[in-house]
Amino acid sequence: MSAPAASAPVPSDAVRPLRVALLGCGVVGTEVARVLLDHPDDLAARTGAPLELVGVAVRDVTRPRAGVPAELLTDDAESLVDRADLVVELMGGIEPARSLILRAIANGAGVVTANKALLAEQGPLLFEAADAAGVDIAFEAAVAGAIPIVRPVRESLAGDHVTRVLGIVNGTTNYVLDEMATKGLDLDDVVRQAQELGYAEADPTADVDGFDAAAKAAILASLAFHTRVSLDQVAREGIRSVTADDVEWARRTGHVVKLLAIAERTAEGVSVRVHPALVPAEHPLAAVRGAFNAVFVEAAAAGPLMFYGQGAGGRPTASAVLGDLVSVARDRLTGGKGSYESAYASLPVLPADAAVTRYQVRLRVDDHTGVLAQVAGVLADHGVSIDTVRQTVAHPPAHVAEAVHGAGPETTAEPVADLVLTTHAAREASLAATVAALAGLEPVQRITSVLRVEGV
Numbered sequence: 335m336s337a338p339a340a341s342a343p344v345p346s347d348a349v350r351p352l353r354v355a356l357l358g359c360g361v362v363g364t365e366v367a368r369v370l371l372d373h374p375d376d377l378a379a380r381t382g383a384p385l386e387l388v389g390v391a392v393r394d395v396t397r398p399r400a401g402v403p404a405e406l407l408t409d410d411a412e413s414l415v416d417r418a419d420l421v422v423e424l425m426g427g428i429e430p431a432r433s434l435i436l437r438a439i440a441n442g443a444g445v446v447t448a449n450k451a452l453l454a455e456q457g458p459l460l461f462e463a464a465d466a467a468g469v470d471i472a473f474e475a476a477v478a479g480a481i482p483i484v485r486p487v488r489e490s491l492a493g494d495h496v497t498r499v500l501g502i503v504n505g506t507t508n509y510v511l512d513e514m515a516t517k518g519l520d521l522d523d524v525v526r527q528a529q530e531l532g533y534a535e536a537d538p539t540a541d542v543d544g545f546d547a548a549a550k551a552a553i554l555a556s557l558a559f560h561t562r563v564s565l566d567q568v569a570r571e572g573i574r575s576v577t578a579d580d581v582e583w584a585r586r587t588g589h590v591v592k593l594l595a596i597a598e599r600t601a602e603g604v605s606v607r608v609h610p611a612l613v614p615a616e617h618p619l620a621a622v623r624g625a626f627n628a629v630f631v632e633a634a635a636a637g638p639l640m641f642y643g644q645g646a647g648g649r650p651t652a653s654a655v656l657g658d659l660v661s662v663a664r665d666r667l668t669g670g671k672g673s674y675e676s677a678y679a680s681l682p683v684l685p686a687d688a689a690v691t692r693y694q695v696r697l698r699v700d701d702h703t704g705v706l707a708q709v710a711g712v713l714a715d716h717g718v719s720i721d722t723v724r725q726t727v728a729h730p731p732a733h734v735a736e737a738v739h740g741a742g743p744e745t746t747a748e749p750v751a752d753l754v755l756t757t758h759a760a761r762e763a764s765l766a767a768t769v770a771a772l773a774g775l776e777p778v779q780r781i782t783s784v785l786r787v788e789g790v
């Protein structure tokens with residue numbers, strides 16, 4: 335006969351509830367409040383003490399919040415923090431989030447935050463304060479929403495040697511690129527949809543221009559490589575320059591455009607970058623649709639690991655926040671503390687142009703003898719090796735010929751061609767110099783697009 339299953343003791347009435355302060359009641363905060371109020375018994379059983387929501391800091395207490403009793407709302411966040419055992423920061427932004435978290439830590443309260451912008455800018459300050467006070471600061475929701483990725487990198491892989499982290503870590507831009515590719519929609523229209531769906535940041539330029547993904551890349555790189563990496567050390571390009579034409583050409587050449595975050599350990603240090611890239615259509619990242627995220631981690635002993643799930647949205651993100659809350663609350667009950675900051679390796683963070691990658695360059699050129707050889711010569715001069723070349727003859731329409739040559743519409747236009755070059759891996763600096771030199775060639779009419787190719 336098997337032994338009865340063991341379970342955590344259900345807290346008795348004698349156990350004092352842990353007082354939870356919620357700072358911010360927007361997309362994520364509303365969902366966190368809802369679970370705290372609707373499922374107190376499950377949370378108490380899993381924690382070992384009731385989690386009592388004692389207040390919710392908002393800007394406007396007169397505005398009703400669905401499912402949150404008005405008497406819990408306050409615009410005095412500091413007083414709320416001062417009466418809490420656990421503080422959940424879901425306001426976003428740098429101030430007053432930073433001061434309130436430091437205040438909570440100084441009071442000895444455990445902290446949960448989803449604020450990647452703050453962590454990527456001021457993480458060390460917060461971690462030092464939390465470590466000195468012996469309290470937790472947990473932030474699973476700050477990277478890739480619901481996906482457990484912070485804890486696996488920080489704890490499960492603490493005994494391994496991580497070499498690379500690569501993934502899609504911004505739901506908004508993935509949703510936007512997906513809608514552009516599948517429905518031919520315009521970037522601005524889809525960004526508005528992403529805001530309505532609760533994926534976008536309060537200011538969605540943080541998503542579109544890659545700041546949000548860069549903040550997450552900085553956090554992951556810091557954890558993976560035991561080295562402090564801040565937002566300003568991440569090479570960053572957003573998706574604003576990606577055109578419908580790029581998306582269509584990606585399809586024609588067997589790729590999908592994705593905004594990627596890449597953190598690599600090289601012989602010289604750590605390289606961290608965020609940029610749009612062409613991913614082969616058969617690569618698993620190409621199948622990541624909508625606001626989903628996926629992160630690949632490569633470690634010496636574990637080998638490749640893949641994490642996939644919902645990267646944005648109120649409910650999925652609340653799942654990660656509540657997981658952290660239960661864990662921080664357990665530590666609070668036992669008087670323990672989870673992970674301390676680990677930045678002992680202190681590896682150099684490399685400049686953007688040290689990264690090694692492949693490019694796809696599209697050029698509009700005059701279509702006459704010797705042009706291809708000239709183009710190939712420029713690449714060879716810069717030590718960049720060509721992988722593939724594709725040429726499509728593209729005669730301009732008559733009205734273009736007319737405008738260019740001042741001749742009648744019956745005039746035969748000079749033939750032009752579109753060249754699509756894919757390079758082998760080379761340093762960013764060499765590739766940038768190559769593109770500049772190509773632009774200066776006489777038969778090159780324009781550089782239509784330059785995109786990196788990843789996942790090959």
Ligand SMILES: NC(=O)C1=CN([C@@H]2O[C@H](COP(=O)(O)OP(=O)(O)OC[C@H]3O[C@@H](n4cnc5c(N)ncnc54)[C@H](O)[C@@H]3O)[C@@H](O)[C@H]2O)C=CC1
Nearest residue numbers: 358359360361362391392393424425426448449646647651
């Ligand atoms: N929405 C998402 O999918 C995800 C969001 N996050 C992060 O979670 C945090 C919250 O995000 P959302 O809920 O989407 O933002 P939101 O903009 O919907 O909610 C933030 C709320 O905080 C309130 N707030 C801001 N400053 C305040 C202040 N000084 N006093 C009182 N209230 C204040 C705002 O009025 C707003 O209601 C951010 O740090 C964000 O980056 C993380 C992962 C996913």
Ligand SMILES: N[C@@H](CC=O)C(=O)O
Nearest residue numbers: 504505506533534535
């Ligand atoms: N705006 C972010 C929200 C989650 O972090 C995103 O789109 O991924």
Ligand code: NA
Nearest residue numbers: 474477479481
């Ligand atoms: Na996460």
